[in-house]
Amino acid sequence: MITVTAARKLILENVLQPKVERVPLRIANGFVLSEPIFSPIDTPPFDQAAMDGYAFSFDEWDGKSDLFLNGEVQAGNYLPQNIKPNEAIRIFTGAALPPGADTIVIQENVIKRDTRIILKDDKLYKGSNVRLQGSQTKKGDIALSEGHLLSPASISFLAGLGIDKVNVYSNPIVSIIVTGKELIKPGGAMSKGKIYESNSFGLSAVLAQMNIVPVSVEMVDDDEEKIMKAINNQLKSDIIILTGGVSVGDYDFVISSLEKCAVKTIFHKIKQKPGKPFYFGKHQRTLVFGLPGNPASVLTCFYEYVADAINSFTKKEYFKKIMLPLANNFTKKPGLAFFLKGKTISNGVSILENQASYLMNSFAMADCIIELEEEKEHFDKGDMVNVLMIT
Amino acid sequence: MITVTAARKLILENVLQPKVERVPLRIANGFVLSEPIFSPIDTPPFDQAAMDGYAFSFDEWDGKSDLFLNGEVQAGNYLPQNIKPNEAIRIFTGAALPPGADTIVIQENVIKRDTRIILKDDKLYKGSNVRLQGSQTKKGDIALSEGHLLSPASISFLAGLGIDKVNVYSNPIVSIIVTGKELIKPGGAMSKGKIYESNSFGLSAVLAQMNIVPVSVEMVDDDEEKIMKAINNQLKSDIIILTGGVSVGDYDFVISSLEKCAVKTIFHKIKQKPGKPFYFGKHQRTLVFGLPGNPASVLTCFYEYVADAINSFTKKEYFKKIMLPLANNFTKKPGLAFFLKGKTISNGVSILENQASYLMNSFAMADCIIELEEEKEHFDKGDMVNVLMIT
Numbered sequence: 001m002i003t004v005t006a007a008r009k010l011i012l013e014n015v016l017q018p019k020v021e022r023v024p025l026r027i028a029n030g031f032v033l034s035e036p037i038f039s040p041i042d043t044p045p046f047d048q049a050a051m052d053g054y055a056f057s058f059d060e061w062d063g064k065s066d067l068f069l070n071g072e073v074q075a076g077n078y079l080p081q082n083i084k085p086n087e088a089i090r091i092f093t094g095a096a097l098p099p100g101a102d103t104i105v106i107q108e109n110v111i112k113r114d115t116r117i118i119l120k121d122d123k124l125y126k127g128s129n130v131r132l133q134g135s136q137t138k139k140g141d142i143a144l145s146e147g148h149l150l151s152p153a154s155i156s157f158l159a160g161l162g163i164d165k166v167n168v169y170s171n172p173i174v175s176i177i178v179t180g181k182e183l184i185k186p187g188g189a190m191s192k193g194k195i196y197e198s199n200s201f202g203l204s205a206v207l208a209q210m211n212i213v214p215v216s217v218e219m220v221d222d223d224e225e226k227i228m229k230a231i232n233n234q235l236k237s238d239i240i241i242l243t244g245g246v247s248v249g250d251y252d253f254v255i256s257s258l259e260k261c262a263v264k265t266i267f268h269k270i271k272q273k274p275g276k277p278f279y280f281g282k283h284q285r286t287l288v289f290g291l292p293g294n295p296a297s298v299l300t301c302f303y304e305y306v307a308d309a310i311n312s313f314t315k316k317e318y319f320k321k322i323m324l325p326l327a328n329n330f331t332k333k334p335g336l337a338f339f340l341k342g343k344t345i346s347n348g349v350s351i352l353e354n355q356a357s358y359l360m361n362s363f364a365m366a367d368c369i370i371e372l373e374e375e376k377e378h379f380d381k382g383d384m385v386n387v388l389m390i391t
Numbered sequence: 392m393i394t395v396t397a398a399r400k401l402i403l404e405n406v407l408q409p410k411v412e413r414v415p416l417r418i419a420n421g422f423v424l425s426e427p428i429f430s431p432i433d434t435p436p437f438d439q440a441a442m443d444g445y446a447f448s449f450d451e452w453d454g455k456s457d458l459f460l461n462g463e464v465q466a467g468n469y470l471p472q473n474i475k476p477n478e479a480i481r482i483f484t485g486a487a488l489p490p491g492a493d494t495i496v497i498q499e500n501v502i503k504r505d506t507r508i509i510l511k512d513d514k515l516y517k518g519s520n521v522r523l524q525g526s527q528t529k530k531g532d533i534a535l536s537e538g539h540l541l542s543p544a545s546i547s548f549l550a551g552l553g554i555d556k557v558n559v560y561s562n563p564i565v566s567i568i569v570t571g572k573e574l575i576k577p578g579g580a581m582s583k584g585k586i587y588e589s590n591s592f593g594l595s596a597v598l599a600q601m602n603i604v605p606v607s608v609e610m611v612d613d614d615e616e617k618i619m620k621a622i623n624n625q626l627k628s629d630i631i632i633l634t635g636g637v638s639v640g641d642y643d644f645v646i647s648s649l650e651k652c653a654v655k656t657i658f659h660k661i662k663q664k665p666g667k668p669f670y671f672g673k674h675q676r677t678l679v680f681g682l683p684g685n686p687a688s689v690l691t692c693f694y695e696y697v698a699d700a701i702n703s704f705t706k707k708e709y710f711k712k713i714m715l716p717l718a719n720n721f722t723k724k725p726g727l728a729f730f731l732k733g734k735t736i737s738n739g740v741s742i743l744e745n746q747a748s749y750l751m752n753s754f755a756m757a758d759c760i761i762e763l764e765e766e767k768e769h770f771d772k773g774d775m776v777n778v779l780m781i782t
């Protein structure tokens with residue numbers, strides 16, 4: 001039996017190099033860039049009108065004469081003709097300035113007389129109302145760095161540079177195997193001694209929140225051959241999550257099945273509650289997690305350990321770790337770390353009722369998991385504790 | 392031109408009754424329950440072993456005699472035979488107690504001699520190591536209330552009650568129409584006067600984050616007939632988002648197209664920067680948002696207004712509104728509310744560089760939008776400001 005700290009360290013030591021994939025920008029939200037992105041173009045790609053108005057050459061204007069209108073340019077068009085001194089072009093927001101023009105007087109600041117305009121703008125300067133080419137991003141500049149988490153604004157930014165594919169850290173391929181002779185699928189008829197299977201639902205939901213769809217979700221009887229077959233079928237996954245059957249009871253076959261499938265045990269059992277019989281092993285590139293089958297243990301162990309392993313693939317922080325003052329006193333036995341369902345309140349974090357590992361009613365109300373360290377026994381209101389936010 | 396506050400109020404006054412749909416529990420994560428859920432069963436559904444051990448009737452035992460082993464029950468099985476005085480049944484975690492048994496002595500606390508066990512547990516009491524039927528949830532109890540946001544733990548909880556479908560507030564059907572003669576799709580070849588279309592990318596990404604896939608994404612030229620056709624095609628959506636063409640320039644056809652499509656204007660123009668020409672209208676049950684086309688205006692207006700409208704459908708808070716002290720001084724002109732790209736720091740919020748509405752490089756780094764109220768001109772470091780978290 002090892003400590004929580006040692007378990008976390010062993011998981012991080014055993015994760016592998018992340019994989020990289022090229023994905024369409026349209027689905028890249030929430031992924032992390034695996035390399036810097038250099039801008040392929042200047043943006044704006046040309047000197048661009050910031051307002052509706054009239055474009056002209058500031059230096060070639062004497063500062064008092066009217067300007068003669070000689071054409072019009074709408075956004076999306078391009079006027080290749082060179083602008084002459086004392087000439088102006090009608091221009092609209094977003095349009096490219098014609099060659100020679102460098103300044104825009106907005107339409108509200110001119111008096112228009114047929115083909116002439118009289119400028120009424122004391123504050124006009126060379127470059128007024130113009131967005132210079134490359135003023136956001138210059139061709140060749142680093143637009144975003146490796147490690148950048150793509151947000152909607154980053155996606156919009158990259159699209160504006162003309163980028164439609166990006167290299168990102170891949171999601172791991174995850175498969176789920178829930179074990180237990182007592183399990184019936186929700187919606188099915190109940191019979192004596194059975195319970196409804198819920199762990200694959202909870203795990204699929206938290207994976208969905210992480211933008212990961214498990215490649216396989218299987219429910220298997222407490223039968224060594226069937227469990228071995230299910231494991232062997234999934235050994236090409238990056239991560240296999242098993243639930244149930246990881247203790248040492250007469251009908252707990254997960255550990256023996258894993259051994260027979262040549263999965264190497266890295267550790268089995270952590271000094272913690274819930275989830276003491278937690279198992280972690282490895283088969284070539286595949287990480288294998290055996291989570292104790294009570295629903296609260298499953299989700300707690302997922303949030304506290306499996307999420308960190310997934311983070312090492314995707315480089316993405318899924319659940320924030322913060323410190324908050326406790327709102328309750330709490331006494332536990334020493335020697336085990338406790339993970340408790342918690343709820344943040346305005347000035348701290350509150351330990352919820354109903355903490356037993358089979359109780360999900362409290363977990364459904366929780367927004368965080370509180371970690372109480374192994375050796376300490378008495379916790380007082382106001383003590384700072386580690387909190388993992390799960391919403 | 393109306394104020395930000397008036398705009399928000401008008402949007403909320405014009406949203407419609409949310410719709411409800413019945414979805415499989417497996418995809419219900421992140422939805423909000425539209426009705427309370429009553430538990431269809433007791434959970435646990437029977438008195439259940441919490442540990443591996445031996446089950447017997449506490450009251451019918453004399454407190455000192457050995458117990459005679461008479462059978463075994465594994466989780467998932469059911470032993471219908473009534474337990475007799477001074478008899479015990481071998482039992483495993485999760486199994487149903489046989490009729491008559493009410494207490495479990497754990498296997499570590501017995502000495503086993505052939506078919507007898509000697510109990511070595513001073514602390515044993517009636518009900519030790521047993522999870523009573525209904526001790527989590529009783530049949531008919533409210534399991535979760537209307538308005539509950541389904542988290543992975545809630546999903547697991549409901550699955551454990553045997554529930555496989557839930558009634559939730561539906562996502563709205565959203566369509567996106569981006570307008571502009573100057574737009575080229577990212578990945579395409581650039582030509583003079585054109586820019587890459589980025590708004591549909593930013594909007595699709597933020598909708599994806601809200602678990603919404605737009606039913607249609609269309610790019611349309613600055614042409615009234617084409618814009619009208621695109622609008623008419625989408626009038627069955629709950630929400631139409633248009634970008635660009637909402638000003639009053641010679642080539643801005645969105646407002647006139649909406650009028651010709653019988654969309655009723657609720658307001659046009661807000662005292663704000665960016666996004667002053669923001670439009671909101673309604674056609675029967677369809678809400679129509681016209682967002683000024685600069686990418687930063689589009690996302691700002693989405694986060695500040697459209698997200699609230701979507702929230703009225705789904706009852707879900709997408710982006711947290713908090714108050715933080717400013718880390719910079721800032722001066723703006725009075726009469727317009729400012730929405731600024733911001734970044735939270737340990738003790739407040741910092742206003743980023745590059746705030747112009749066409750600049751997305753700063754937005755890509757932002758984790759929040761700072762709102763500076765309309766009438767105030769000077770903001771000092773330490774002033775509390777409204778912040779909308781967008782990550």
